Amino acid sequence: MKILIKNGHVVDPSQSLDTTADVLVENGHVKEIAPHINVKCERVFDAKGLAVIPGLVDMHTHLREPGYEAKEDIVSGTQAAAHGGVTTVACMPNTKPVIDSSILVSGVKARAEQHGFAHVEVIGAITKNSEGKELSEMGDMAARGAVAFSDDGHHVSSARVFLLAAQYAKALNKPLISHAIDEELNTQGFMHEGIVSTRLGIPGVPSVAEDMAVARDCLVAQYTGAHVHIAHVSTQGAVDLIRHFKKQGVHVTAEAAVHHLTLTDEACSGFNTAAKISPPLRSMEHVRALRQGVLDGTIDIIVTDHSPHASEEKDVEFRYAPNGFPGLETSLGVLLTDLYHTGQMDLSTLINKMSCEPARLFGLPGGTLRPGAVADIAIVDLAREWTVDSNRFYTRGKFTPFEGKKCKGQVVATLLAGKFVMENGEIQCN
């Protein structure tokens, strides 16, 4: 099977490519990129005026399977990915049961291979049942393909346990992904501590709760030599700390979530539960620091923290609403609108942080259009204007803090291993 994507604007930072060219896909792999390819193909896709980029690689998602299928499952979650131009998702282990053993890692991967619309990488739990007490069988999970370990949703509160986990993970050559926020301070608040929380009377989570946890985790990385990856950095203080430790040569990397780069705590005004997430949406000074961190390399990658819930779970009083909202179907459109079209970030930086770097950092296939690479490709109309409407989402989480947002730039087609899995907003089911 041969597919030719013609006359697209190919942007692939992994090979410093930013040019108009044809992309030839053969048997699920990229065969060739050249100015003019004339080969007889089963399908020719005219990409004139469109950007052709490596499919996005999202290292922070919640597919909710097994156990929370009312919120999402592997099918709906990977359909959402394909809809958003995302071809690889790493799923967090806070399912029911928690993914803390090799059989669960294998199970999720097997289901995804059979039914998924994106490649699914599995992140195993650091501790059994993510309780922060005993190490899980990280070695066994790594052998079954777990790409990293995390107790996402909780900080590993015990310094002793985190130190042991770092030593253990280093020997396996796998990163620990830390949900770095002081657990005690975090559980006493429901949104960012700032003027909005003060006005609404909602107990706040102070930014220092994140800073102090990040500092500890970076120190553990320094002490053990382990690779510690800080999940969803949201504060100015955390950005400064990570920058400092990176300068010391410590093996720390970091991600920022789309919403922390584009929204503030004002989104929670009027008790909007769609905007409730952990770590919380913060104030503008933090948003600015995060954008700066992305630009200067302190923040290595951009993720969605796609965390859907059933709508009725969110339709309650703010305090009782679960944290999280879906993000796979809005990430590229929102960032193109708020960062690229405003001139704050160029296209190759954005694609690098959303595709090439995550794949490189975690040693995954994808994130590149190099000849021989698996043909995971997103085709993007940078100029197309659209309005975010959660009713059109493929995820089961039919709500978003971006509801009604006018975006410029939309994924028009997604290829997964050389097959069209999405075209013009429609998932291709054959």
Place this chain on the structure above:
Amino acid sequence: MNLLHGKDILDISTLTREEITLIFQTADTMKRRLRQKAKKSTYLKGKAIINLFCEPSTRTRTSFELAGKYLGADVINFTTSASSVLKGESFRDTLLTLQAMHCDALVLRHPVEGSARWAAAQLAPVVINAGDGAHAHPTQALLDLFTLREKGIELKGRKMVIVGDILHSRVARSNIALWSKYGADIHVCGPATLLPRHAEQLGVTVHARLEDALKEASVINVLRIQLERQQKGMFPSAREYARLFGINEERMKLARPDAVILHPGPLNRGLEIAWQTSYGKQAAILQQVENGVAVRMALLALTLQGETNNENFD
């Protein structure tokens, strides 16, 4: 149709000055009626009001109950201790059940911020917020301002001080919001651990020392200190609180001689306010209670009956 007919009373930000003026004019009438021999009218005859109280309260609930009854409405009290809220029936189902019974107004007291707004979004009947977590207590703010108005205090440029646990206080938030509408010079004071970190951004001046806050003040709003905050370690002891932040005769000398003391009640006498001061002539506490009934009568009358031609609310 009056301005407030069918309107939910959720927080101060949803009320205009014009609406507030109408509420106060109506409350003047209600207060005169309260003081008559025959208090009861039939103005809200046939209307059903449910007091849904998911948090302990005696004075606010009684005040709303009497306000409804004096106007001839049927008032039902529904408290969590006796209700299905504790038996696992969801809050939404409780609200929908009450609506299905054709209640016309729901007066809601709830421990969680935003619950009144959320309830109003689910329901057709008028929702009146009788306190939602630390967010808002609009009827308390209205009765406080009504009391100050009776005392002849114009707010513009006046130094108004709120003393106590600002962090957890819906009364403080609603009074700050309301007084700001009238250009008051608002100050807050309390233990540093009970002040919001971003209080200045609400447009108030923050004081660590009570003496600085009280200087030349026209109004001192003393908040009730919740002893459970001390148990949670947010301040060291009741004794030290009284010593540093208690209002007493000596400290009142720093304020203007005609200064008025407000307290939403119930009082911890000897803690946030000295016995003598609480019974002194500057304290407007019982006047607040009386005005509370009048203001709540006004709110129920205005939101539940559209016709304004009956100016005596008979």
